[in-house]
Amino acid sequence: DASSDVDRPYIPILWGDGSPQDSIQRTSGPSEVPNSPGILENYYTTVHNFNGPSSYLMIVEDPNRNANINNLENSVETVFSLTTLLVIPSNPGLGIGNNSVIMFNPPKGDACANFLYQYNPLAYDPDGDSLSYSLVAPTGIGGEALPNYTNPGDWAPNGDPLLNGPMTIDPVTGLLTWDTPSYGGEYNIAIRIFEYRQGVLMGYTTRDMQITVLGLCNNSPPELDDIPDTCVVAGSQLALLLSASDPDNDNIVINAFGESFQLNDSPSFFNQSSSLFTWSTTCGHVRNSPYQVLVQVEDNSPQVELFDFTDFNITVIAPAVENIQATTESNDATITWDQSICDNATAYKIYRRIGSNDFTTDYCETGMPEGEGYELIATIDGFNNNLYFDEDIPFGNDVCYRVVACFLDGAESIVSEESCVRIDLEIPVITKVSIGVTDATSGRDTVEWIPPLEINTTDFPSPYHYVLYHSTGNSYPTEEIYTSPSSNILDEGILTYIHNDINTMDFTHRYRVEFYSNGELIESSYSNESIFISITPSDNQLELQWDVDVEWINNNYLIYRSIEGGNFELIDNTPDHFYLDTDLTNLVEYCYYVVSEGGFDDPIIPFDIINYSQVSCDKPLDNTPPCSPLLSYEGSCEEQNLTLIWNNPNNYCADDATQYNLYYSPNEMDDFVLLETIESVTDTTFSLAPENSVGCFLITALDGPFISPTGESYQNESMVSDTLCIEGCPTYELPNVITPNGDHINDLFVPFPYLSIKDVDMTIYDRWGLVVFKTTDPDINWDGRVQSSGEIATDGVYYFVVQVNQYTLQGIAPRTITGYLHVLNNKEEKTE
Numbered sequence: 001d002a003s004s005d006v007d008r009p010y011i012p013i014l015w016g017d018g019s020p021q022d023s024i025q026r027t028s029g030p031s032e033v034p035n036s037p038g039i040l041e042n043y044y045t046t047v048h049n050f051n052g053p054s055s056y057l058m059i060v061e062d063p064n065r066n067a068n069i070n071n072l073e074n075s076v077e078t079v080f081s082l083t084t085l086l087v088i089p090s091n092p093g094l095g096i097g098n099n100s101v102i103m104f105n106p107p108k109g110d111a112c113a114n115f116l117y118q119y120n121p122l123a124y125d126p127d128g129d130s131l132s133y134s135l136v137a138p139t140g141i142g143g144e145a146l147p148n149y150t151n152p153g154d155w156a157p158n159g160d161p162l163l164n165g166p167m168t169i170d171p172v173t174g175l176l177t178w179d180t181p182s183y184g185g186e187y188n189i190a191i192r193i194f195e196y197r198q199g200v201l202m203g204y205t206t207r208d209m210q211i212t213v214l215g216l217c218n219n220s221p222p223e224l225d226d227i228p229d230t231c232v233v234a235g236s237q238l239a240l241l242l243s244a245s246d247p248d249n250d251n252i253v254i255n256a257f258g259e260s261f262q263l264n265d266s267p268s269f270f271n272q273s274s275s276l277f278t279w280s281t282t283c284g285h286v287r288n289s290p291y292q293v294l295v296q297v298e299d300n301s302p303q304v305e306l307f308d309f310t311d312f313n314i315t316v317i318a319p320a321v322e323n324i325q326a327t328t329e330s331n332d333a334t335i336t337w338d339q340s341i342c343d344n345a346t347a348y349k350i351y352r353r354i355g356s357n358d359f360t361t362d363y364c365e366t367g368m369p370e371g372e373g374y375e376l377i378a379t380i381d382g383f384n385n386n387l388y389f390d391e392d393i394p395f396g397n398d399v400c401y402r403v404v405a406c407f408l409d410g411a412e413s414i415v416s417e418e419s420c421v422r423i424d425l426e427i428p429v430i431t432k433v434s435i436g437v438t439d440a441t442s443g444r445d446t447v448e449w450i451p452p453l454e455i456n457t458t459d460f461p462s463p464y465h466y467v468l469y470h471s472t473g474n475s476y477p478t479e480e481i482y483t484s485p486s487s488n489i490l491d492e493g494i495l496t497y498i499h500n501d502i503n504t505m506d507f508t509h510r511y512r513v514e515f516y517s518n519g520e521l522i523e524s525s526y527s528n529e530s531i532f533i534s535i536t537p538s539d540n541q542l543e544l545q546w547d548v549d550v551e552w553i554n555n556n557y558l559i560y561r562s563i564e565g566g567n568f569e570l571i572d573n574t575p576d577h578f579y580l581d582t583d584l585t586n587l588v589e590y591c592y593y594v595v596s597e598g599g600f601d602d603p604i605i606p607f608d609i610i611n612y613s614q615v616s617c618d619k620p621l622d623n624t625p626p627c628s629p630l631l632s633y634e635g636s637c638e639e640q641n642l643t644l645i646w647n648n649p650n651n652y653c654a655d656d657a658t659q660y661n662l663y664y665s666p667n668e669m670d671d672f673v674l675l676e677t678i679e680s681v682t683d684t685t686f687s688l689a690p691e692n693s694v695g696c697f698l699i700t701a702l703d704g705p706f707i708s709p710t711g712e713s714y715q716n717e718s719m720v721s722d723t724l725c726i727e728g729c730p731t732y733e734l735p736n737v738i739t740p741n742g743d744h745i746n747d748l749f750v751p752f753p754y755l756s757i758k759d760v761d762m763t764i765y766d767r768w769g770l771v772v773f774k775t776t777d778p779d780i781n782w783d784g785r786v787q788s789s790g791e792i793a794t795d796g797v798y799y800f801v802v803q804v805n806q807y808t809l810q811g812i813a814p815r816t817i818t819g820y821l822h823v824l825n826n827k828e829e830k831t832e
Helices: none
Strands: 010-014 022-033 037-046 054-062 080-089 109-112 118-119 128-134 168-169 174-178 183-195 201-213 230-234 238-239 250-259 269-271 276-280 289-301 307-317 325-329 332-336 347-354 375-381 387-390 399-406 421-422 429-437 443-448 464-474 477-481 494-501 511-518 520-523 534-536 543-549 552-562 569-574 578-582 590-599 609-612 617-618 632-634 645-646 657-665 671-677 683-689 693-703 724-726 757-765 769-776 796-808 811-822
Touching: 010 037, 109 118, 118 201, 128 168, 230 238, 325 399, 325 421, 332 399, 347 387, 375 387, 375 657, 429 511, 443 511, 464 494, 477 494, 494 511, 534 590, 534 617, 543 590, 552 578, 569 578, 632 693, 632 724, 645 693
Parallel strands: 109 201, 230 307, 429 609
Antiparallel strands: 010 022, 010 054, 022 037, 054 080, 080 201, 118 174, 128 183, 168 174, 183 201, 238 276, 250 289, 269 276, 289 307, 325 332, 332 387, 347 375, 347 399, 399 421, 429 443, 443 494, 464 477, 464 511, 511 520, 534 543, 543 578, 552 569, 552 590, 590 609, 590 617, 632 645, 645 683, 657 671, 657 693, 693 724, 757 769, 757 796, 796 811
């Protein structure tokens, strides 16, 4: 506040790495904050070397807070501090750098009683990390949360039942809303802004600020029009008109902030006079995460200037690669395309589909949309690589390709147009790979194929013959299992081979046919495999999945089932490659086989193609865990009655939970360990022992135990609950009088009841500065005797200094307490 005499040429800081407190000299200031008359700004700059990758909690303290803050008792005597958690990542996948957030809006807020109040720090992260906002208690000495703080929305003068309206903050946008203040005066709040990178916490920054509520004003805040999220193709210009109005017809000023304005390469621009936002984008702006633009409107009321805020996201997307071309030679395809116009692309994804699908993408949609039938067949690294060979593409259908450009952070371009090719029937074509007998040693598979009906017999004269190759599993067929007799005419019908004495129970089987003309190899068919079912058991259900790689299109699958060795019956059909059979009985054996129905879309092969899978059996069993309990707590650490509470999952989302596992970590950095197993599912509380009164907790629910089909006992454990963290009690208080006269009343110098203390380093001095007593025991238990002589200390005033090492969510945190102690041996002479 420019009217204050307080000045700070230096500011103290703890770096959080164990080094002593540092002092940073002011490098500029005090200077007025632009557009905020009456607020002065200081900058303190230095360089500090950290030891390496880790988490560092940095703390800045100042003894002065404003007096008469409504929601902070005795605020003038309450130390002010700010905390910032810096994470230097050790995982190379998270990058090597980390910057704290930058806030454009100064910590200044004036509000009107009985009117809506809003504020936004207007923050962005230079690294592009995702931000999350939370209201927290302001901090004091050692960065500890202040116990004398009340959320402004819960505050009222003593005895007044009417509270202020609730104060909340949007965790995504950072918009703080107070709807509405009822009592005038000054309030204190703190906003913590968390940074996340790929879901990993990269630190946080805390803003502490005052809000002054004026009791008499009739100004209504201006109102911004909402702006929808949008996208822009790199290389294009985005232009948006921002608009607002004021109920009181005050003059208003709109401004916009955000990362896009800070870019070195072609930043965005906002023209206040026209309220026009423009951004000429480049390929360097393409990324997976959007750019957030924060918009503020301010009125010019002479009573109090009020604000409104909104935000919108802009995603810069890469254009589609162009001129994709697919050509064929024999039964191979060559796919080419123009390099992306964005030379920061790092790879290309190649997608293939049997049959054309001329779909259109939604606005702002990038990558290959789901459900369009395209399969990712290759990813080619390198911006300059724009050629791909696809071998052994299936005959008889349109084979279509599309390409997507990829970027380092996971961003993808708009999908390309489609290019299709078609293979003539100049090769033999397999039309059946069907399991006839399921057995581990005497299984049977039937293979059928047709000749190359469109081959030129003049160029390729007789005699003709075929060689059939086989492989087990998904490998390329190289085992020669059959050679047909030579023929002077090209067969026109279906050729068949029965493959006996193979393991059809445990493996799929793959086949291909080579065609020979006059003893010379002409061409090989596409390799095709038999349908192979795998079954995944779970509670009262079995999930069937089947692999099938064939050159025709299967459009339907019939599912047959038998129960406990009974007859097979058709139970359902599906176009998918999976099926969930539900409402089954656990530990009862069910057997299945699948029949595929399909064909080629070429009229030269007009018949339906039917194939059978092997028979596969399994038993459902309960391997489905219960849902997670919801964990909270009641009580207070000051009263030493902290109790964890949770809900019984059987009452809302499960029916077989039997017990719980409670996990504990002493702080936010350590791993969780099992604290207790609660044997009864109806027992949903746990009283915390003093040594666990600070830390973080998780809870899971377990079902069972069950017996597996092989005889082992097992239980299913749910996902962990949300993490519940409880901060340590800030109180460690000492009396100021002891009477060590042996009457067992007030004979010992001991603290009042406490929790969350690891140990202390206490020294008691006499009036001449000589040490009387030292201890590290947090209970102290000084009986008034001089430690060196064992004699009772003389009556008088003694001075003590104690460093308290307290358990906190950030680990062990030291703080220092000093005070005076009166030693009175004669109680009759005691004075109040």
